[in-house]
Amino acid sequence: MSDDEADPELLALLRQHFQGKLNLDEEPETGVLEGAEYVCDNSIDVALNMRASKNAAALIYEQMQQKEFSTASWSEHELHPKTKDESTVAFIFTMDLLNFSFWSLRPEEERFAISYRDKNWTGYWSLVASLQRALEEDIPITDPHYWQNEEECNLESLRYVFRSCTDEEIPLLEARLSCLREAGKVLYEVEAANKSAAGLVNILARDFDCFRDESRYEGRRKPVRFLKRAQILVADIWACFNGEGYGEFRDIDKITMFADYRVPQILATLGCIGYSPPLQAMIARGDIIENGSDYEIQLRACSIWCVELLRREIKRQHPDAKINAILIDFFLYDTMKLLEAQGKETIPHHRTRSIWY
Numbered sequence: 144m145s146d147d148e149a150d151p152e153l154l155a156l157l158r159q160h161f162q163g164k165l166n167l168d169e170e171p172e173t174g175v176l177e178g179a180e181y182v183c184d185n186s187i188d189v190a191l192n193m194r195a196s197k198n199a200a201a202l203i204y205e206q207m208q209q210k211e212f213s214t215a216s217w218s219e220h221e222l223h224p225k226t227k228d229e230s231t232v233a234f235i236f237t238m239d240l241l242n243f244s245f246w247s248l249r250p251e252e253e254r255f256a257i258s259y260r261d262k263n264w265t266g267y268w269s270l271v272a273s274l275q276r277a278l279e280e281d282i283p284i285t286d287p288h289y290w291q292n293e294e295e296c297n298l299e300s301l302r303y304v305f306r307s308c309t310d311e312e313i314p315l316l317e318a319r320l321s322c323l324r325e326a327g328k329v330l331y332e333v334e335a336a337n338k339s340a341a342g343l344v345n346i347l348a349r350d351f352d353c354f355r356d357e358s359r360y361e362g363r364r365k366p367v368r369f370l371k372r373a374q375i376l377v378a379d380i381w382a383c384f385n386g387e388g389y390g391e392f393r394d395i396d397k398i399t400m401f402a403d404y405r406v407p408q409i410l411a412t413l414g415c416i417g418y419s420p421p422l423q424a425m426i427a428r429g430d431i432i433e434n435g436s437d438y439e440i441q442l443r444a445c446s447i448w449c450v451e452l453l454r455r456e457i458k459r460q461h462p463d464a465k466i467n468a469i470l471i472d473f474f475l476y477d478t479m480k481l482l483e484a485q486g487k488e489t490i491p492h493h494r495t496r497s498i499w500y
């Protein structure tokens with residue numbers, strides 16, 4: 144072959160690459176942990192406390208062992224779906240499309256709540272209860288075709304699905320409808336990610352605006368990615384299916400802590416993270432912290448990085464521990480909710496209103 148004729152194989156490869164069809168990296172990365180470490184290294188309003196984190200790691204692991212905390216714990220929750228089938232995947236997908244911003248400024252007895260199975264459910268559980276109740280009322284709330292049908296699925300019908308037993312409505316109802324509408328457009332196959340957790344997270348962030356949870360941070364060229372609902376979606380499917388069938392992901396340990404408003408709260412309560420005086424005062428007063436602000440990015444990123452360091456410390460203390468950031472996160476969230484139920488909250492959660500968490 145003369146040297147001015149490019150190899151046809153190479154040409155075909157390059158053509159595919161420039162058409163964006165070539166997936167060279169068989170082992171995708173989400174970039175969440177890399178961004179979290181960068182922010183944490185440059186953060187002045189949130190700092191990690193290594194001694195408290197070391198002590199917390201031992202405490203968390205001991206309690207997780209005592210409670211035999213595992214993926215099976217996910218399905219033990221009264222409201223979580225029990226069947227291991229495609230309808231449960233659809234349930235979890237719908238749930239994590241809408242799994243954001245339940246906090247209320249109202250007193251406990253007046254806040255948005257769902258009455259279901261003779262109990263009033265608030266926060267995240269109000270979402271799960273609403274979806275279960277809708278399905279029992281034969282509303283196909285987990286069906287993408289329903290989300291697309293403007294006759295059937297609209298603000299009125301969604302207001303009915305999330306009807307409250309108090310006079311406070313679910314926050315961001317319109318935003319929830321647009322998340323469903325958008326998702327309805329991109330009919331989704333879990334197989335697309337060929338069993339890669341990071342791959343599925345990246346596809347969700349690429350194909351759905353409402354999963355693309357990232358922020359520009361100071362001078363950094365690349366946005367800092369949090370991808371909280373994309374990651375908790377993968378984690379919920381993995382946990383629900385105990386890592387089998389739809390829940391099988393070869394790289395599940397690449398999933399990080401989910402940067403919400405509860406786990407930073409328990410990390411601060413444990414002393415693992417600390418705030419600068421101005422940030423401390425804002426959180427104590429219950430001031431709104433804007434989504435995308437420096438304070439908020441530092442809070443979320445340092446929490447992700449802190450849970451990563453807790454995971455590493457637990458693995459150092461117990462090399463054969465079957466543990467990852469997901470199980471630590473789930474455990475910390477449940478622990479925070481227990482403290483809340485016992486009226487033992489000492490540090491409030493930060494207040495950011497957004498569709499990201």
Ligand SMILES: Nc1nc2c(c(CN[C@H]3C=C[C@H](O)[C@@H]3O)cn2[C@@H]2O[C@H](COP(=O)(O)O)[C@@H](O)[C@H]2O)c(=O)[nH]1
Nearest residue numbers: 242243244245246266267401403404405406473476500
């Ligand atoms: N980081 C993290 N964030 C989590 C969860 C969960 C529930 N996961 C269940 C599944 C397995 C676990 O064992 C849990 O039982 C909800 N959230 C987020 O918190 C906020 C709701 O708070 P509140 O209004 O107080 O209910 C909201 O942003 C919601 O998206 C978690 O696990 N981790």
